[in-house]
Amino acid sequence: MRLDLFLKTSRLVKRRGQAKALCDAGRVRIDGLLAKATRQVRVGNRITLDLHRRQLVVEVQQVQPAVGGRARPETLFRVVSERKAHRGMIKEGREKSDADLYG
Numbered sequence: 001m002r003l004d005l006f007l008k009t010s011r012l013v014k015r016r017g018q019a020k021a022l023c024d025a026g027r028v029r030i031d032g033l034l035a036k037a038t039r040q041v042r043v044g045n046r047i048t049l050d051l052h053r054r055q056l057v058v059e060v061q062q063v064q065p066a067v068g069g070r071a072r073p074e075t076l077f078r079v080v081s082e083r084k085a086h087r088g089m090i091k092e093g094r095e096k097s098d099a100d101l102y103g
Contacts, residue, residue: 001063003028003047004037009064010076012049012056022049046080057081 001009004019007028013019022028023037027050030039041047041060049056058077 001041002037003030003035003039003041006041006060006063006076007047007049009073010058011073012047012058012077027051047077054082054084 003023004016007013007019007022008016013022019028020037023035026034028035029048030041030045032046032048035047041063043060043063045060047058047060049058057080059080060076061078062071062076064071064076
């Protein structure tokens with residue numbers, strides 16, 4: 001499943017366009033590597049989301065089948081860590097808020 005679709009399906013972001021905007025801004029990593037919205041997500045991947053005021057790391061537990069049944073969003077991932085960002089984490093060029101990214 002594509003990263004942007006996984007983020008939307010798992011309800012980590014509200015819309016697929018938001019997921020793409022985060023990826024384009026370099027705020028999403030899979031297993032430590034910058035990820036594009038089209039990258040395939042597999043069970044066991046660790047996804048790091050750098051949101052406006054926090055960093056969220058989740059591990060993919062399940063990838064919803066493309067056709068057929070629906071999995072509950074909370075069963076798709078496990079939160080590994082979540083921490084609030086401090087000034088030292090904000091790097092040059094990344095001071096825009098999530099609202100700026102999503103319009």
